[in-house]
Amino acid sequence: MASFATACRLSARLASRRVAQDASVRGLRTSAASRAAQNFTMPALSPTMTEGNIATWKVKEGDEFAAGDVLLEIETDKASMDVEAQDDGIMMKIFAADGSKAVQVGTRIGVLAEPGDDISSLEIPADESKSAQQGAKKEEAPSQSGAPSEAAPQKKAADSSKRKTSGQKAPPQKYPLYPSVEHLVKEHKLDEAALSEITPTGPQGRLLKGDVLAYLGSITESRPADIKKRFDHNSHLDLSNIKIAAPAAPPKAQKAAAPEAPVPEDLLVVLPISLASVIETQKKIEASLGTFLPLSTFVARAAEVANDELPLPSNYKPSANELFNQVLGLDKVDPKVSRGLYIPQITAVPPTSFTGVAPKPKPSKVDIIDLLSGSPKKSAKPAAQSLGQPGISAGTNTFSLKVPKSEEKRAQVFLARLKTVLEQDPGRLVL
Structure with a gap:
């Protein structure tokens, strides 16, 4: 209500x-x-x-x-x-x-x-x-003699006494007016002449509510100007109190960087293996079947056999099922193995490399007939003769693998199996 x-x-x-x-x-x-x-x-x-x-x-x-x-x-x-x-x-x-x-x-x-x-x-x-x-209309309407009523001049005089004017013509107002300004204009019935006397202090010369209130005497006349001055001051960035920073001090010598963790190097696993049994088997096959099998075939087939069911590397990460089997102790009953992909490197070495003492050469007897006839003496057959395979000889050969540290045991098992097959039972490689 x-x-x-x-x-x-x-x-x-x-x-x-x-x-x-x-x-x-x-x-x-x-x-x-x-x-x-x-x-x-x-x-x-x-x-x-x-x-x-x-x-x-x-x-x-x-x-x-x-x-x-x-x-x-x-x-x-x-x-x-x-x-x-x-x-x-x-x-x-x-x-x-x-x-x-x-x-x-x-x-x-x-x-x-x-x-x-x-x-x-x-x-x-x-x-x-x-x-x-009706009373308002009577105040506004002139009397029968043509003179305005007494109440109207008194009201206008009271309103004009409250208004603060500078007597100077203000710049033309920009329209449309702000809603708050328009409300004050209608409430106090200000005409265009009154608006032309109000000095606007808003952005881009717009009339503000404070300008109208100062004109009506509701606030001090200097209040809008003070507010405008403060806003103008804050709208500009004051750089007068900014000083140039002093040059930074040279950086101190940095501490010696911590040594990086050494990169694990590969290990060289070596095992001497004799191919004497393989050569004998090779001769028997050639004599009986008339087929020549090179030593590389024997070595390749032996590597295939030795790569089966090798132990796992030391850094192997078991699965969840394998961890559960370890808790139950089933890993000892059926240990986990895997197939290897090792290919050995073979280097032929003289037999004396493993004995440590080189045999003294026997003095050869000079035949006077050969000396007078000038025919050369046949040289003795070397103990280790080449078999047509680069790096492989009939004597002892060095089989080596270059593997990470975690696979050292795995490589040793591979070379041990390879030695067993080539030295003890090379005939199974032909079947």
Whole structure:
């Protein structure tokens, strides 16, 4: 409910209490007829609202209502809103029916009574909104003699006394005005001449609310200028207090970098293996079958046999199932093995390399016939003769593997198997 209606209701209550007190003192009786009804005017539901349309009344004449009940629905050009009752009361009379258009704010639209009042005996109060409008029109209208009324000059003089003008012409205003400025202009009925006297202090020469308030005398005249000065000062970056930093001190000698972890080098696993048994088998096959098998074939087949079921490297990471088998001890019953991919490097060495003592050469006897005839003596057959394979001889050969540290044991097992096959049972390689 509008604040004006609330104020009217409050004054009526105070008046009724005063009448009751006087009656009790004088010995008189009071009745419901002594109570007053209040006008209910069109409320302003927003600061910029000047008029509205009555969509529908939620109560009828004679209906009682409680605080918080919706009395009517008002429509504006922006929204549709409900008006709620602030106190309990009775809807005595409705003056603006449903569908009323362009009802000005402050115009009487109904009359309200207090709870328990006999509305049939109450008098409808005078329409104060019409009397106020008529009084305003009389003040504005000139008298019959053509001279303005006395109230109008007094009001204008009062308004002009509050305004602070510099007497100078201000730059033309930029439109549209800010909503707050436009509201003040309409509220105080400032015309173009008045706006031309106001000096704008806003960005890009725009008029601000503070400029209008200073013109009306609501704030000091210097307040807008002070605010503009502060904003102009803060809008520029002040570099006067910035000093150039001193050159940085030369960096201290960095500490010696920690030595990097050594990269593990590969190990060379070596094992001497004799090919005497392989040569004998080679001769037997050539004599019986007429087929010559080179030593490289025997070595390749022996490497295939030796690569089967080798132990795992020391850095092998077992799977979840293998870890579970280790907990149960099943890894010892059926140890995990894998096939290798080793290819040995073979180097032929003299037999003396492994005995440590070189045999003394036997003195050869000089035949006088050979010496006189000039025919050369046949040289003795070397103990280790080449078999047509580079790096392989009929004597002892060095088999080597270059492997990481974690595969040292695995490589040793491979070379041991290779030695067993080539020295003890090379015939199985032919089958």
